Amino acid sequence: MGVLVIEVRDLRMRYGTADVLRGVDFTAGRGEVVALLGPNGAGKTTTIEILEGFRVPSAGRVRVLGVDPAKGDEAWRAKLGVVLQSWRDHSRWRVRELLDHLGRYYQPYGTPDRARPFDTDELIRTVGLEEHAHQKSAKLSGGQRRRLDVAIGIVGKPELLFLDEPTAGFDPHARREFHDLVHRLSDLEGMTILLTTHDLAEAEKLADRILVLAGGRIIADGSPDQLSRQVSGQAEVRWTEHGERHVHATDDATGFVRTLLARHSTGISDLEVRRSTLEDTYLALVHRHESGQADVEEVAAL
Numbered sequence: 001m002g003v004l005v006i007e008v009r010d011l012r013m014r015y016g017t018a019d020v021l022r023g024v025d026f027t028a029g030r031g032e033v034v035a036l037l038g039p040n041g042a043g044k045t046t047t048i049e050i051l052e053g054f055r056v057p058s059a060g061r062v063r064v065l066g067v068d069p070a071k072g073d074e075a076w077r078a079k080l081g082v083v084l085q086s087w088r089d090h091s092r093w094r095v096r097e098l099l100d101h102l103g104r105y106y107q108p109y110g111t112p113d114r115a116r117p118f119d120t121d122e123l124i125r126t127v128g129l130e131e132h133a134h135q136k137s138a139k140l141s142g143g144q145r146r147r148l149d150v151a152i153g154i155v156g157k158p159e160l161l162f163l164d165e166p167t168a169g170f171d172p173h174a175r176r177e178f179h180d181l182v183h184r185l186s187d188l189e190g191m192t193i194l195l196t197t198h199d200l201a202e203a204e205k206l207a208d209r210i211l212v213l214a215g216g217r218i219i220a221d222g223s224p225d226q227l228s229r230q231v232s233g234q235a236e237v238r239w240t241e242h243g244e245r246h247v248h249a250t251d252d253a254t255g256f257v258r259t260l261l262a263r264h265s266t267g268i269s270d271l272e273v274r275r276s277t278l279e280d281t282y283l284a285l286v287h288r289h290e291s292g293q294a295d296v297e298e299v300a301a302l
């Protein structure tokens with residue numbers, strides 16, 4: 001995996017008497033895009049806040065860019081970018097002015113191989129706010145304000161970017177542009193990105209790896225493809241035969257379809273093969289976990 005940007009071992013967090021994180025383990029490497037999924041209240045935001053140094057964990061070992069976040073200094077903080085769920089109020093500022101102003105904070109932290117901050121006009125183009133550069137942020141639409149949030153998060157060219165539900169409120173076009181942006185940031189800038197989302201199609205498109213947090217632990221860790229194949233190896237074949245609809249679940253869809261067509265060379269129409277989606281997989285994992293059917297270790301080893 002190369003250089004570890006995030007290293008989390010046996011992380012625990014207790015609020016009062018409630019154990020929210022009960023031994024979370026995962027790592028993320030340079031340039032990796034990792035999606036953290038889990039039901040409401042699973043502890044995703046808590047985990048991210050600990051990684052940012054905003055919350056001190058009850059126990060466990062956490063290293064972010066080689067540093068314990070609870071002891072991170074300004075130079076360390078300058079290498080992180082954060083896009084939170086809630087809109088921070090910058091309503092009096094115009095877009096370009098605000099980004100230019102925030103960018104200045106990062107100037108002392110530039111290195112020979114990473115100029116900081118982002119050039120303001122390049123940044124505005126990157127997030128697609130050219131037409132709104134001189135508008136007050138209070139006048140932006142919800143989706144445009146979210147783009148401004150993203151611009152604020154990356155203005156310092158972070159090595160590690162946290163995105164908490166980044167595309168909530170985006171229209172499909174803005175969402176696709178945002179996905180392209182995430183890929184560019186990880187490919188061209190080598191940025192490691194940790195994002196939370198409840199949109200599984202988004203996680204599948206964006207993430208190299210998916211972590212599922214439930215019951216205070218990571219219950220699955222793998223590429224979207226690995227997760228789908230290991231949780232449900234079966235595909236569903238659907239077809240119409242002499243006007244009647246049929247469905248068959250099989251481990252070997254190709255073999256089944258071959259036999260089906262050989263047996264009935266005519267009379268078969270509307271043939272479809274459906275693999276389980278990440279959403280099916282996710283729901284199966286969380287259900288298995290909640291109903292106690294799966295041992296945590298067993299699923300985590302997928």
Ligand SMILES: Nc1ncnc2c1ncn2[C@@H]1O[C@H](COP(=O)(O)OP(=O)(O)OP(=O)(O)O)[C@@H](O)[C@H]1O
Nearest residue numbers: 015016018020038039040041042043044045046047
């Ligand atoms: N400061 C706090 N004090 C006490 N309990 C808290 C605090 N912050 C969060 N919690 C509780 O910890 C649990 C995890 O919350 P967290 O916000 O991390 O979940 P999440 O996975 O991000 O949820 P969502 O998907 O709804 O955003 C919840 O039950 C929440 O009520």
